[in-house]
Structures are given as C-alpha cells and as structure tokens.
Amino acid sequence: MKDSYQREITYLRLSVTDLCNLRCRYCMPAEGVVKKQHSEICSVEELVEMAAAAADCGVTKVRLTGGEPLVRRGILEICRGIRALPGVRELCLTTNGTLLPELAAPLREAGVDRLNVSLDTLRPDRYAYMTRRGELSQVLQGLEAAEQAGFSNTKVNVVLMAGFNDDEIGDFVALTERYPLEVRFIELMPIGEADKGYLPGDTVLERCPGLVPVEASGVARRWRLPGGRGLVGLIEPMSHRFCGSCDRIRITADGRLKPCLHSSQEIPLRGLHGEELRRAIREGAAAKPERHHMAEEGRSQAGRDMNEIGG
Ligand code: SAM
Ligand code: SF4
Secondary structure, three states: OEOOOOOEOOEEEEEOOOOOOOOOOOOOOOOOOOOOOHHHOOOHHHHHHHHHHHHHOOOOEEEEEOOOHHHOOOHHHHHHHHHOOOOOOEEEEEEOOOOHHHHHHHHHHOOOOEEEEEOOOOOHHHHHHHHOOOOHHHHHHHHHHHHHOOOOOOEEEEEEOOOOOHHHHHHHHHHHHHOOOEEEEEEOOOOOOOOOOOOOOHHHHHHOOOOEEEEEEOOEEEEEOOOOOOEEEEEOOOOOOOHHHOOEEEEOOOOEEEOOOOOOOOEEOOOOOHHHHHHHHHHHHHOOOOOOOHHHHOOOOOOOOHHHHOO
16 A cells, blocks of 8 residues: 555554553653543454454554553453454564563463563663653563563664753663664654653764664664674654655554644544445555654644554
C-alpha cells in the first residue's frame, strides 16, 4: 500500500491501551488519565481484526504499544492472534519494562519477536522522579528476564532531556560495550506534557567522539563503539526530520487510525469489517501528510497525549 508521496506503508503501530502503571513527566499528567469505559477501548477481537485488515493491505510489521501494553488485559491473546496472521512477519512491542520479570517468557511464547524497553536513566532516584512511581530495579530485572526468555536485538529507548539525563549519555553508550543491546536516543518531541529539555541527537556524537558509523535502520542513524557488542542509534524527529522514509500508520486504543503521529487527522475504524475496513485503512495511509510541522508550529498538532497514541 502506498501513500500519495509514493512511500510504501508496511508498519503498523497499534496501541492496545491508554493506561499505564507509570506517570513519566513528559508523557502523562501526574493524576493519570480518566479511565475510559470498557466499551470505548477496542476488544481483543477488534484489535486482531484491524491488524489483519492492515496486513491484507500490505503491513508486514506490527508494534504493540500504549500506554503500557503489558497492563492490558488479554495482551497475550492479542499477541498470539496477531502473530498468527499470515502477512505479519514481525511482531514487536514497546514497553516500560517493569512487568517483564513476569511477562517476558509468556510474551516470547505468544510469538513476540522483539522488544523495545524505555529507560531514560540508570539512576534509581532519577528513575523514581521521572516516572513518579517506578522502580529502576524492576526494569533491569525485566531486561534480564527478556534475555533469559530468548529475546535478542532488544532496544533500549532513551529520551534525551537536558538537565535530566544528558550527563548519563556516556553511561548508556558504555552499556553497548558489554551488552548486545541497541541503545536508541530519542529527541524529546513537543507533544502532550513535554515542554522543556529538548536536546538535539547530535549531542550524543559530540559527547562520544569514538563512535563509528554503521548502516542506518529505518528512521534510526546508527553507530557502534569499536569492539562493542551493541549499537547506538539516534531517532531525531526534530533535528533530522525523517518523514521522507516514514513507512508507518498508527491505530489508537479507541480504534482510530492516525496517518501521522503529529497531525490531528483521525479515521474511525470501529464498526467496519471486511472490505470496508480495508478501504478505510488504505484511505488512511493515502492521507499521510508529506511531513510534520513541529519546527514551524512549535508544538505537535497530534491533539492527544503520547500515552494515547503510543509514540
Ligand atoms: N509505555 C510504553 C513505553 O514507555 O515504552 C509504550 C508507550 S510510550 C508512549 C512509547 C515511547 O514514547 C516511549 O519510549 C516514551 O519514552 C516515548 N515518548 C513519550 N513521550 C515522548 C515525547 N514527548 N518525545 C519523545 N518520546 C516520547
Ligand atoms: Fe507510561 Fe510509557 Fe508514557 Fe512512561 S512513556 S508514562 S511508561 S506510556
């Protein structure tokens, strides 16, 4: 399926809940979100049906996200259902990692191929502050559980924030020397709760001049430490706009297709089935804007917080 700028759309990010067990300061308000009625959120069957229709239209990679996907009741059923779809070659999941100690092995058995674990600091006090309630040790145990469950190529997502974790860039990069992880630094985007602390991805290269470039992967520029086991990636939606290589669509937990993370346009999918559903998905992909306008507008036009869209 192609959009109107001839980009091939093969990647679906599917949000399975807007709820979360953490309250990261740049993502969610301190009081959390008003819990939606059960009926407002897509059922397991609806989520699998939407993923199936997207796969019929040419999607080959699905990422489950949220909110925190691991707090979603039925998450294993959702994984199994999507992994069984003939067109889906890769099923990934983005998580804060806190529930991986219990869930890494069942997720692997349910067919999840790869994990991205979000971790913005390696210091327990900072982690508790930024997440307003999390414990760093749970995430570290979660990473270990993921490795033991047989996950490889796990990525660690670090949102770069001036005055919060920029003094830890070297510590995160050093992790890639010892562990076969890809540490991905992500530029903070002006969306939802995020207002201050933006730092360009190039800061990582200035602080770590020893990094050697390797091939890019999707929207990530990548490097490695000489002799290191892992990789360092930069996701730079602000300073190196990568919209030209965007291959993704998003579906929110309440069943609305977002052609672009940063546009307010949404296409309701609930209640559609078969060819009607596939047509709506193709129309949504075709409606992708050429690029986002965060630099000009100063804010994302997403119209929702990140926990509702899934990043
Ligand atoms: N709860 C899961 C997690 O934290 O990985 C999945 C959902 S979370 C919204 C997905 C990703 O979006 C996380 O890596 C998070 O750090 C990132 N994120 C949230 N708000 C952001 C912002 N304003 N700018 C950049 N990344 C953001
Ligand atoms: Fe929850 Fe992920 Fe948002 Fe943090 S970034 S509050 S873990 S959804």
